[in-house]
Amino acid sequence: MGRRIVVTSGKGGAGKTTIAAGLGLSLASLGASVVMIDADVGLSNLDTLLELDGKIMFDLSDLMNRKCRIKQALIAVSGHDNVYVLASGKAGADAEIGDPVRFAEITSKLAEVFDYCIIDCPAGASDGFKTAISGADEAIVVVTPHIVSIRDADKILGILLAAGMQDTMFVINRIRGDLAVSGKMLSHKEIEAVLNAKLVGVVPESDDVTILSSLAFGKIMQREISRSFVMMAESIHKNKRILFDYKKKYRGVFGFIRRKMLEKGA
Ligand SMILES: Nc1ncnc2c1ncn2[C@@H]1O[C@H](COP(=O)(O)OP(=O)(O)O)[C@@H](O)[C@H]1O
Ligand SMILES: [Mg+2]
Numbered sequence: 001m002g003r004r005i006v007v008t009s010g011k012g013g014a015g016k017t018t019i020a021a022g023l024g025l026s027l028a029s030l031g032a033s034v035v036m037i038d039a040d041v042g043l044s045n046l047d048t049l050l051e052l053d054g055k056i057m058f059d060l061s062d063l064m065n066r067k068c069r070i071k072q073a074l075i076a077v078s079g080h081d082n083v084y085v086l087a088s089g090k091a092g093a094d095a096e097i098g099d100p101v102r103f104a105e106i107t108s109k110l111a112e113v114f115d116y117c118i119i120d121c122p123a124g125a126s127d128g129f130k131t132a133i134s135g136a137d138e139a140i141v142v143v144t145p146h147i148v149s150i151r152d153a154d155k156i157l158g159i160l161l162a163a164g165m166q167d168t169m170f171v172i173n174r175i176r177g178d179l180a181v182s183g184k185m186l187s188h189k190e191i192e193a194v195l196n197a198k199l200v201g202v203v204p205e206s207d208d209v210t211i212l213s214s215l216a217f218g219k220i221m222q223r224e225i226s227r228s229f230v231m232m233a234e235s236i237h238k239n240k241r242i243l244f245d246y247k248k249k250y251r252g253v254f255g256f257i258r259r260k261m262l263e264k265g266a
Pocket of ligand 2: 016017018040043045
């Protein structure tokens, strides 16, 4: 059986969709077969991020309502042999994902075929969130290095635990090495000390997330953001602590100069 992992967070905007897409593409680059499921039905940003617009014939809501077969709703991601998406773009802004039992049935069937089902979840503890987590065995909470986000993540971890999900993971997104080195931003160690979950990824703040389309992913492999995604995927796949060193660039003499230049906005 494949692993069914939901990507969630306290509030919107922490980077769930970005992390879900980056994780999915990175797991595939490690040789795993992956299906990404857009369970954030109202927003459905996954389609846009992976440039699937126009390719969607049937989507998750059709599948939930038994209007098509699973195979018909899977969209192959260009540039990858082993990555598919179960989109949700057709449903409209106020659509709800629906019955948790049906959703769990769909992800179980997918887990018979794929190594990983990565579920992009709606924010907070809505009904959509409850349905999304019912289709998963594991959860990743996405958190940014800000007190409010950490507090929300802590609440979500509590809710996940109450829902019977034990070994939860978390990813720190949008961290800035320059600020963490100079003590102006919380470091991963400080966040780790607060959250009762396993840290599996550290993703830096980066302008390159905007080019994280399925086709561009291979091309941006050398960039920091892709390296951090691949390390996160390895950490999950190998069940071993492999974290991107977001501070490296800002240590030592040259690091000091880089930090000073950033402070001046150069
Ligand atoms: N590591 C990052 N660096 C820079 N911008 C990011 C990063 N992660 C996410 N973003 C941006 O933040 C916004 C929200 O991200 P998104 O993944 O859509 O969040 P969510 O799905 O949690 O609402 C998007 O505009 C995205 O491009
Ligand atoms: Mg999203």
